[in-house]
Structure formats: C-alpha cells, structure tokens
Amino acid sequence: MPARPRLSRARRVADAADVADLRLLARRRAPRMVFDYVDGAAEGERSMARAVEAFDRVEFSPRVLRDVAAAPTAVEILGRRIAMPLVLGPTGFTRMMHREGERAVARAAERAGVPYTLSTMGTTTAAGVAAAAPGGWNWFQLYVVRDRARTLETLSLAREAGMDVLVVTVDVPVAGARLRDVRHGLTVPPALRWRSVLQAVRHPAWWFDFLTSEPLRFATVNGAPDDLAGITNLMFDPSVTVADLEWIRSAWLGRLLVKGVQRVDDAKELAAVGVDGVVVSNHGGRQLDRAPTPLELLPHVVAAVGDRTEVFLDGGVRSGADVAAAVALGARACFVGRAYLYGLMAGGELGVRRVLDLLHAELVRTLQLMGVGGVAELTSDMVRIRER
Numbered sequence: 001m002p003a004r005p006r007l008s009r010a011r012r013v014a015d016a017a018d019v020a021d022l023r024l025l026a027r028r029r030a031p032r033m034v035f036d037y038v039d040g041a042a043e044g045e046r047s048m049a050r051a052v053e054a055f056d057r058v059e060f061s062p063r064v065l066r067d068v069a070a071a072p073t074a075v076e077i078l079g080r081r082i083a084m085p086l087v088l089g090p091t092g093f094t095r096m097m098h099r100e101g102e103r104a105v106a107r108a109a110e111r112a113g114v115p116y117t118l119s120t121m122g123t124t125t126a127a128g129v130a131a132a133a134p135g136g137w138n139w140f141q142l143y144v145v146r147d148r149a150r151t152l153e154t155l156s157l158a159r160e161a162g163m164d165v166l167v168v169t170v171d172v173p174v175a176g177a178r179l180r181d182v183r184h185g186l187t188v189p190p191a192l193r194w195r196s197v198l199q200a201v202r203h204p205a206w207w208f209d210f211l212t213s214e215p216l217r218f219a220t221v222n223g224a225p226d227d228l229a230g231i232t233n234l235m236f237d238p239s240v241t242v243a244d245l246e247w248i249r250s251a252w253l254g255r256l257l258v259k260g261v262q263r264v265d266d267a268k269e270l271a272a273v274g275v276d277g278v279v280v281s282n283h284g285g286r287q288l289d290r291a292p293t294p295l296e297l298l299p300h301v302v303a304a305v306g307d308r309t310e311v312f313l314d315g316g317v318r319s320g321a322d323v324a325a326a327v328a329l330g331a332r333a334c335f336v337g338r339a340y341l342y343g344l345m346a347g348g349e350l351g352v353r354r355v356l357d358l359l360h361a362e363l364v365r366t367l368q369l370m371g372v373g374g375v376a377e378l379t380s381d382m383v384r385i386r387e388r
C-alpha cells in the first residue's frame with residue numbers, strides 16, 4: 001500500500017477550504033488548553049453559540065440578471081478606505097497562540113489592506129507592531145486600569161507608534177468566567193505541569209516554539225500574570241463611567257470607538273458624547289453569558305444612531321457571507337477575533353493570510369451570487385433572519 005503522503009503545515013493551511021478547516025488544524029497543533037482559551041467563552045457559552053447561530057439563520061434574497069462582473073469590496077470607515085469591511089479585533093496574549101503573535105497578525109492585515117487592533121493585554125508593544133507592519137493601519141484597544149497615569153502613558157505609547165484609532169472596551173468591568181480555562185487550570189503563561197507534560201507529548205511543535213521563543217509576557221500591563229481572571233480583576237477599574245470616556249476623549253487626539261455596546265440606550269448616550277463609532281459586541285461571548293446577540297441587536301442600534309456615529313459589529317463572524325449579512329444590516333465593518341486566531345494557531349502568519357484570503361473570496365462570491373455589484377449596494381431588504 002502506498003504510504004500516506006505527509007503534508008507540510010504550509011500545504012495544509014493552503015488547502016483549508018474555510019475557517020472551520022483552519023479551526024480543526026488549530027486544534028491539532030495547539031495544546032488543548034491554548035486552543036480552548038481561544039475557542040471557549042463564558043459560563044454556558046450561550047452568548048457565543050447564539051452569535052454564531054444567528055448568522056446561520058440568515059437568509060439572503062438575491063437579485064438576478066444584474067451585472068456582477070465586478071464586485072468591489074472596498075469601503076470607507078472613519079474617513080479612510082480599507083480593502084473590505086473587516087477589522088482584525090483585539091485579542092489578548094496572542095503570542096500564546098503562535099510565537100509570531102501580534103506581529104504576524106499585523107503583517108497579514110497590512111497585506112490584506114484592513115486594520116489591526118493591538119490589545120492592552122497584548123504580548124507585543126505598540127512600537128513592535130508598528131515596526132512589523134509600518135504600512136498597515138494599526139489601531140489600539142484600551143482597557144482603563146485603576147492607575148490612571150498608566151492609562152495615559154499607554155495612550156501616549158500607542159500614539160507615538162502612529163496608532164490613530166482607539167478602541168475602548170467597556171464590557172469587562174470584571175473578568176467573565178471562562179470555565180474551560182478554569183477546568184484546565186490555565187495559567188498565563190502556560191506552566192509545564194503534569195497535565196501540560198501530557199499535552200507536550202501530543203503537541204511537541206507548539207511546546208518547542210513556546211520554550212525557545214521570547215518569554216511570554218504582557219507588553220503593556222505590569223504584573224506577574226498567573227490566571228487571567230485574577231490579573232483582570234486586580235488591574236481593571238470596575239468603576240469606569242461615561243465621564244471617564246470624556247476624560248479619554250480629551251486625552252486622545254485620534255478617533256475613538258467604544259466596543260462592547262449591548263443596548264440601544266447606551267449607544268444613544270455614546271453618540272451624544274461624540275464618539276466616532278460603537279462596536280455592537282458581547283466580547284465574543286467571553287464576558288456576560290446570555291448577552292444580546294450582536295447580529296439581532298445591530299439593526300436597532302443602526303436605526304437609533306447610525307446617522308450620527310459609525311456602527312460596527314463583532315461576534316460569530318466566520319465567513320465572508322457573514323460579513324455581507326452584517327453590512328447589509330447596517331454595519332460599517334465587522335471585527336473578527338477567533339477567525340484569525342484559528343489561522344494563527346494553525347500556521348502563524350500564513351494561517352492569518354489564508355483566513356483573510358478566504359473571507360475576501362467568500363465575500364466577493366456572496367455579493368456576486370446575491371446579484372450585487374459591490375459592498376456599497378448591499379441593503380437591508382436583502383437579508384432576513386429566519387425564526388429558526
């Protein structure tokens with residue numbers, strides 16, 4: 001019998017037909033506790049499941065006999081043109097997923113012509129990201145920490161690195177309960193304990209990379225992290241209010257987005273204080289379980305504030321068709337988290353590139369099959385969210 005050909009990792013990544021394939025590759029490559037840190041969500045994981053399921057219920061209403069020879073995907077957000085309505089959202093501890101971490105993600109975003117958002121909980125500095133992707137549109141995500149002087153210092157480092165869009169995340173007054181991490185006893189950085197030694201045997205390439213690359217630590221926040229929830233609760237300020245946002249507004253000269261908006265009245269309050277945009281998001285289901293489902297809430301927020309501020313969405317976006325649905329319902333662009341992290345875990349920068357290529361190709365094909373000659377022609381009457 002002929003031997004089964006051994007496929008290189010790069011080949012497997014290139015052969016992935018969709019984000020779900022990359023997720024499976026990621027599960028094979030990364031130790032289970034690392035994969036689960038990305039793949040998991042809070043408590044019963046209902047918020048995450050519902051976000052994905054809402055996209056499953058989307059039904060398109062396509063036009064026929066339209067000229068769809070070209071289906072341009074470029075859009076303008078916050079006064080600048082990007083290649084497609086997609087933003088790589090902030091994710092903490094990205095070098096745990098792959099040694100190339102934030103740099104790889106920023107480079108892939110630069111190549112694809114979409115923004116990348118560095119997290120306050122990142123493992124690469126703002127200057128490091130700027131050096132890796134000098135031609136990219138690099139944004140910074142802020143968590144307000146108890147030490148306000150430190151917050152100001154963080155902002156000036158981001159600004160010095162050329163970042164001109166600040167995304168303030170407001171759905172983490174305290175850490176959500178990510179039960180997969182609790183069950184694995186996940187520490188940050190992962191410790192080699194008896195449980196992880198067993199995993200090391202199954203995932204030698206990941207552990208080799210982990211043990212031979214620059215030690216994992218937060219680049220922006222201080223402290224010797226152990227469990228993520230512990231450090232979050234120690235450092236983050238649960239007393240932040242809209243007044244603090246006005247303080248940030250005065251300290252930050254660039255554009256300001258607020259991420260984690262989950263009610264129409266909160267969106268109205270934020271539009272009234274003059275933020276440049278809101279991100280309808282429940283943190284990918286990693287904070288409050290049973291939170292509103294972003295795709296279902298989106299049209300209500302767009303109707304209430306869409307004429308005054310730019311509305312974005314995240315949560316559950318796994319394909320270009322999902323992006324088309326959200327944009328048709330009024331989102332200026334979608335942020336993605338897990339989709340690109342699966343690519344990163346599966347194959348570093350190549351994996352993230354593959355995700356972005358897939359999302360773009362899927363978006364173009366969806367537009368053409370919908371009889372739409374470009375993202376700008378998407379309208380809400382072309383999408384129905386089925387009851388079940």
Ligand SMILES: Cc1cc2nc3c(=O)[nH]c(=O)nc-3n(C[C@H](O)[C@H](O)[C@H](O)COP(=O)(O)O)c2cc1C
Nearest residue numbers: 089090091092119169283284314315316336337338
């Ligand atoms: C592993 C992981 C880490 C994250 N870290 C952050 C973070 O540091 N700051 C933040 O604002 N959002 C963070 N998020 C939330 C994402 O920015 C985004 O809201 C979420 O992933 C969207 O859902 P999706 O994964 O279904 O695309 C994180 C998400 C994941 C999966």
